[in-house]
Amino acid sequence: xxxxILDFEKPILELENKIEEMRKYEGELDISNEIxxxxxxxxxxxxxxxxxxxxxxxVQLARHPERPYTLDYINLMTIDFVxxxxxxxxxxxxxxxxxxxxxxxxxxxxxxxxxxRDTKSNLYRNFGMPNPEGYRKALRLMRLAEKFNLPVITMxxxxxxxxxxEAEQRGQAEAIARNLFEMSKLKVPIIVVIIGEGxxxxxxxxxxGDRILMLQNTWYSVISPESCxxxxxxxxxxxxxxxxxxxxxxxxxxxxxxxxxxxPEPLGGAHKxxxxxxxxxxxxxxxxxxxLVKLKPEKLIQNRIxxxxxxxxxxx
Amino acid sequence: xAWFKRSKQNISPHSKKTDIPDGQWSKxxxxxxxxxNKQLExxxxxxxxCNYHFRIGSDQYISIVLDKNSFKELNKKMISxxxxxxxxxxxxxxxxxxxxxxxxxxxxVKTGVGKINGKKVVFCCMDFNFIGGSMGSVVGEKIxxxxxxxxxxxxxxxxxxxxxGARMMEGAYSLMQxxxxxxxxxxxxxxxxxxxxxxxxxxxxxxxxxxxxxGDVIIAEPKALIGFAGPxxxxxxxxxxxxxxxxxxxxxxxxxxxxxxxxxxQLKEQLxxxxxxxx
Numbered sequence: 001x002x003x004x005i006l007d008f009e010k011p012i013l014e015l016e017n018k019i020e021e022m023r024k025y026e027g028e029l030d031i032s033n034e035i036x037x038x039x040x041x042x043x044x045x046x047x048x049x050x051x052x053x054x055x056x057x058x059v060q061l062a063r064h065p066e067r068p069y070t071l072d073y074i075n076l077m078t079i080d081f082v083x084x085x086x087x088x089x090x091x092x093x094x095x096x097x098x099x100x101x102x103x104x105x106x107x108x109x110x111x112x113x114x115x116x117r118d119t120k121s122n123l124y125r126n127f128g129m130p131n132p133e134g135y136r137k138a139l140r141l142m143r144l145a146e147k148f149n150l151p152v153i154t155m156x157x158x159x160x161x162x163x164x165x166e167a168e169q170r171g172q173a174e175a176i177a178r179n180l181f182e183m184s185k186l187k188v189p190i191i192v193v194i195i196g197e198g199x200x201x202x203x204x205x206x207x208x209g210d211r212i213l214m215l216q217n218t219w220y221s222v223i224s225p226e227s228c229x230x231x232x233x234x235x236x237x238x239x240x241x242x243x244x245x246x247x248x249x250x251x252x253x254x255x256x257x258x259x260x261x262x263x264p265e266p267l268g269g270a271h272k273x274x275x276x277x278x279x280x281x282x283x284x285x286x287x288x289x290x291x292l293v294k295l296k297p298e299k300l301i302q303n304r305i306x307x308x309x310x311x312x313x314x315x316x
Numbered sequence: 317x318a319w320f321k322r323s324k325q326n327i328s329p330h331s332k333k334t335d336i337p338d339g340q341w342s343k344x345x346x347x348x349x350x351x352x353n354k355q356l357e358x359x360x361x362x363x364x365x366c367n368y369h370f371r372i373g374s375d376q377y378i379s380i381v382l383d384k385n386s387f388k389e390l391n392k393k394m395i396s397x398x399x400x401x402x403x404x405x406x407x408x409x410x411x412x413x414x415x416x417x418x419x420x421x422x423x424x425v426k427t428g429v430g431k432i433n434g435k436k437v438v439f440c441c442m443d444f445n446f447i448g449g450s451m452g453s454v455v456g457e458k459i460x461x462x463x464x465x466x467x468x469x470x471x472x473x474x475x476x477x478x479x480x481g482a483r484m485m486e487g488a489y490s491l492m493q494x495x496x497x498x499x500x501x502x503x504x505x506x507x508x509x510x511x512x513x514x515x516x517x518x519x520x521x522x523x524x525x526x527x528x529x530x531g532d533v534i535i536a537e538p539k540a541l542i543g544f545a546g547p548x549x550x551x552x553x554x555x556x557x558x559x560x561x562x563x564x565x566x567x568x569x570x571x572x573x574x575x576x577x578x579x580x581x582q583l584k585e586q587l588x589x590x591x592x593x594x595x
Contacts, residue, residue: 163545163553168563171573173524173544180498181530185506200482200491201525201544208495222482222491222522227549232404232484246487247400256399258488305499309460311492312453313399316391 006060008049009268015042046267053217055243055252059225061217062196063159066271068278069128070097070112070155073195076278077285078103078110084141090170093134095126095158096206098141100150103282106289109145111138111206112155112195128197129162132175135205139179142186151189151289154206159224161202176205183208184308185301189292191285193263194218194250195270210304211288212258214250215281216265220258221248258311261288344368360580369537369580371517374426374441377476381584382430382439389428391461396423396454400487408485411447419445423454424479427462429471433588435595438466441476442516442523449479451523452486456493459527463500466509472591473504473511477528480546481521494526501530510594512587515542515565515574533590534574536565537583542574 005013019038022031053061061067074081078101085092098111113130116122138154145152161172183190183206190209197203198220214220223231225243230236253259263284266273292300341350346368351359360380361370378387395412402408416422424446430439440462442449459475466473482490504511513531515524517540525544528534536542543563551558561567568574578586 161544163550165550165554165558165562168543168545168550169567169571171529171571173542174529174573176525176544177494177498177527177529180495180526181502181505184495184499184502201494201522204491204494205525208499220491221487223484228404228484238404242404245400245402245404246484248487253488256488258492305503308492308496308499311496312457312489313397313486314453314457315395315397316393 004065006057006064008053008057012042012046012049015045050268054240055219055247055249056225056240058217058249059197059219059243061269062219064269064271065117067196068270068274069157070110070114070195072274073112073155073278073281074099074101074110076274077282078108081110084144085137087133087136087140089136090133093126093131093137094124095128095130095162096134096138098138103153103285103289106286106293107150108153108289109141109150110153110155111141113158113203113206115157115196126162128158129160130158130202130205131162131164131167132170132172135161135175135179138206139182142183142190146186146188149188151191151293152186152209153191153193153285154209156192156194156198156203156207156220157196158199158202159197160199161205176201179205180208184304187297187301189289189295189300190304191288191292193281193285194220194259197224199224208304208308210292210300210307211260213261213263213281213284213288214253214259215263215270215277216250217269218250219243219248220250220253221246256311342370345370362580367538367579369517369539371444371478373445374421374443374476377441377516378426378430378439380580381441381474381476381587382432383434386431387428387439388430389426390465391427391458393422394454394458396452396486398485399453399489400485402485402487404485411485415446419443421446423458424449424451425455425458427458429465429469432474432584432591435588435591436469436471437591438462438469438471438473440474442478444478444480444518447483449477449523450481450483450490451479451493452483452490453493455479455483456490456496459493459497460500463497463504463511466511467500467504467507470507470509472509472595474514474587474591475511475527475531476514476516477519477523478516479519479521479523479528481523491522494522497527498530501527505532510591512590512594514578514583514587515540517541520544520546529573532594535576535578535586536568536574537580538565538577540565542568 083099115128116125192209225239228242229238344363347366349365398409515536
């Protein structure tokens with residue numbers, strides 16, 4: 001457990017350890033009041049820390065190795081999940097998963113980036129970095145959803161589309177572009193949720209939709225703070241500044257009019273309470289779905305074009 | 317250490333200069349040929365010896381592709397507003413005003429209507445001289461409005477892309493321009509209005525992963541660098557040298573991602589022919 005403690009979380013851990021220590025003597029000494037005070041102090045400290053996170057700290061939380069991933073949400077929010085594989089052109093990309101599921105009364109197609117938990121599963125999932133076949137699989141599933149009139153939910157969590165020789169050979173750019181194009185005119189509702197890292201085109205490749213939701217401690221931007229630092233500052237050391245400059249948190253994006261809604265996370269991050277996180281997200285998804293399923297396809301598509309049309313700031 | 321160490325490079329330094337001052341000579345980056353600028357211009361900025369295509373700006377493409385004096389620019393003076401108050405080693409707002417002054421451009425794309433052999437088209441041309449041809453809100457908006465113009469007036473669309481990708485200094489706004497332009501192209505396609513995408517050196521990142529790869533027909537100039545990830549990033553990731561010709565036009569043609577490679581001298585005629593077929 002302790003290995004996944006972020007730097008800014010250390011004071012909390014110290015206090016928690018102290019309480020743990022005291023508990024051992026609770027039977028012998030009358031220190032329950034002291035423990036109670038300390039517990040209140042911990043709660044206060046947590047609130048202080050987690051409610052005042054810097055942008056870079058949020059990026060770190062978004063990447064927390066214990067965070068729930070797409071398959072966790074599918075397991076916790078839906079029943080009868082049937083995973084569907086393959087792009088029918090080349091292979092099955094393990095960095096994007098998808099399939100049919102039931103979100104209470106809604107039958108849906110759910111698709112998302114998938115990271116691994118340890119070295120082995122991370123290699124299997126290619127660290128959540130899709131190749132072109134991942135985007136093409138996603139598109140195949142979305143078309144299937146369209147054919148049978150099922151709403152689509154996509155979950156974004158990737159450090160980026162994979163930058164490799166074969167990925168370029170098989171048209172990484174074309175695969176992403178094609179998805180943006182096809183998702184623009186898909187005749188069923190699409191809800192997009194950023195559940196972790198929303199890194200650039202690799203995230204956007206399954207990110208065009210009617211509602212864009214973002215979990216509280218996630219990021220979404222045109223580039224990662226590290227890469228931005230290395231390009232603009234010509235050094236990897238300015239990632240904190242780059243994160244500040246990029247304004248990439250959920251609050252920033254809501255203000256910029258790019259996302260529609262922030263989904264609150266349990267205190268300390270989504271990984272502190274999977275059940276609560278999934279329940280909160282599920283409620284939000286059902287609220288959004290109930291609105292979107294009422295719209296006719298033409299209206300849905302027109303709204304979608306208008307929605308993205310409004311994004312951008314310039315002077316005439 | 318060898319006693320006699322010979323540098324691999326030719327003696328000539330590699331000059332990256334793209335704006336060619338009048339009445340001077342230019343050196344071909346590929347074969348080292350010295351060409352008089354008047355000659356180079358007559359040759360549409362290609363090397364007479366090795367056919368190397370020099371990187372050129374939007375004004376040059378306009379003169380090459382469109383009928384003389386037919387171009388009417390739209391939204392010419394739209395400029396960036398620095399929505400994030402972005403700052404790296406320099407303030408973005410300062411970078412913008414300095415670049416406008418230096419490049420004589422307002423942003424990285426010119427859009428408008430013009431004629432190709434008498435046939436009306438909506439024409440957009442990106443410009444690498446403006447912050448690496450990067451796409452921020454202005455590029456996204458101007459391209460989107462140009463697409464709308466083609467949609468409303470029912471005339472074909474031609475976009476010449478030349479870009480390092482989405483512009484970092486506008487964060488998520490830049491990213492969303494990919495979605496914005498693609499949604500508009502989807503509507504254009506539904507209306508069966510042709511869109512021809514021309515890729516010049518270089519076309520990478522978010523521009524490739526949106527409108528550049530969405531043409532009904534996609535053509536590229538010879539040896540243009542075209543890809544999603546930049547070669548340096550890929551090399552870093554895989555830790556191996558990249559194969560010869562990787563991510564060049566010929567590589568994309570071989571892998572099935574562009575329709576054909578066009579010499580600059582044939583660009584206008586080929587565009588004219590395609591438009592004739594498709595509209």
